[in-house]
Amino acid sequence: MRLATINIASGRDTDGVTRLPVLGRALAELGADVIAMQEVDHLLPRSGTADQTAALQAAVQGDGPAWEMRFAAALHGTPGPGDGSRPAHASLPAVPSYGVALLSRHPVVRTHELRLAPARGRRPIPLPPGSGAPVWFIRDEQRVALAAELSLPSGTLTVVTTHLSFAPGRAAVQLRQLRTWATDLPRPLVLMGDLNLPGAVPRLLTGWTSLGRVPTFPAARPRVQLDHALADGPTGAVAPARAVPVGGSDHRGLIFDMQER
Template identity: 40%
Template sequence: MLVVTSNIQHGHPLVGDARTAERLAAAFRDVPGDLLALQEVDKGQARSGRVDQTAVIAEALGFRWHRFAAAFAGSVRGPRRRPADSRVPDDPGYGVALLSRWPVRSWHVRPLRAAPPGLAPTDGRLGFRVRVDQPRVLLAAVVGAPFGPVTVGCTHLSVVPAVARRQLAESVWALRTLPGPHLLVGDLNLGADEAARATGMRGLAEARTFPAHRPRHQIDHVLAGPGLRADGEASVMRLPVSDHLALTVGVAPG
C-alpha cells in the first residue's frame, strides 16, 4: 500500500475562480498512491473557489472512498475569533481529509483540544499579541487493504510544541480503540524524534518536507504501530500547490 501525506495549503497559489476545480484536479491527477492524507483542506471557501477540494482530488484520482473532516466550520475569513469545532461533513469548513483506493469499512472523527488563548511576543518589535490556537481534528478510517484491515489516522497539529505533543497523545489513544495495525500520518508540526517519543510509534519515512522551496525540516510524518513496516525508501514530491513537499512511502505487513 503506497501512502502519501501532503499539507496542501488550501491549494495555494491557486486563485478562487471558475477554473479552480480544473486546475486543482490537474495538480493531483498524477500523484501516485493508494491512500492520501491531506491537511489544510478547504471546503466551500471563497479563497479556493468554494469547491469541495477533497471531492475534486478524489475524482481526479478515481478514488471512490474519501471524507473531509472540518477542524472548524464556516469561513476562514472575517473577525479573528475562535471558530467552532465541526464534525458535520456537509458544512463549509477547513480541516483534513483521507482518500482511499481501497474500501473504507468505517470513518471516525475526534476533535482535538486547542491551546487556551494566551500572549505571544510580536515579531521584531516590543510588546505582545493575543495568540489564538486553531482547533484541530483527527480523522480516522478503517481501510480494507489487500493484506487486511488497517486503521489510518490523519491530523494536523498545533504549532505550539507542547500542545502538539498532547494532541498527538490524544490521537494515539483514539486510534488504539480501533482495529489494528495502525498508521498515523499528517503534518504534526514536530520533528521525527519528538513524534516517535510522543506516540511510541515508528517513523516509516525520513525526508525533509518543509519549506517546499528549500526543505530544511521534517514535520510531515508516516508513523506505524506494531505489525507494519516500510516497503522501500520514502520519497518526496513537489506539487504545483502548497509550501510543503508531499511525502510518500510504501507500507507492508511485518
C-alpha cells in the first residue's frame, strides 16, 4: 500500500490563489491508499467556503470505490493575526475551521483527536525579500492530531496526522505528548505530518522508526526535512520514500510504499 503526507497550504497555488482542482488532480496522480493532509481549510471564506476534505476525497476517489475522509479542527475561524480565530475544542462540521485531515481507501474503524497547546508569546517568522520587514511576529496557534484505525485485510493499521508548532521547543514538547497519547492505540502505527522539526529530531524524540529521510521544504529547492513519516510496531518492508511536488504547496509531499504484514 502507498501512503502520502502533504502540507496542502489550504489549496493555494504558487501565486497564492486557491486552486483546489489542481491540488485534487495532483493528489489523485500519487496513486496513494492513505493521504495525510495538513493546513486544511473547512468552510473558510478565504478558500471559497469549500469543504476541502470532501472536495479532495472526491478528486482521489474519481469513479472508483468510495474513500473514507476525516477532518479534525485545530482552530475555528481563519488562522492568522486579526482574523478572529479561536482554539477548537472539538471538530464541528458546520463551523468554519482549520486543521488536518485523512483520506483512506480502507475502512475507518474509529478515530481519536488530541489538541496541543501553542507556544506562549509572539514568535518571529521570516518574511520573503521585498516584504518591507525581515520578520513578522505572530502568536502560535493550537495544534491537533488526528488518528484513524484502519481495517486492512491483514488487520488494523493506525495512521496519525498532525501539524506541530513552528516554535521548535514547543514542537518537541507536542511530539512527546503525542507519543504518550498514542501509547494505547493499536499497532502498527504510522505518524505522518508537518512536524516542523528537522532531520533525525522526530525519530530521536519518539524512538520510532523513520520511514524516509529526504528534504521536503521549500518545495522549489528542498533543503530541510520538515515533513515526516514515523512507524511504531511491525509495518512490513518499506520502500525508500520520495519527496514530490504536489500542486502549488510550499512543501513537497512525502510518499512511500509499505507492504502489509
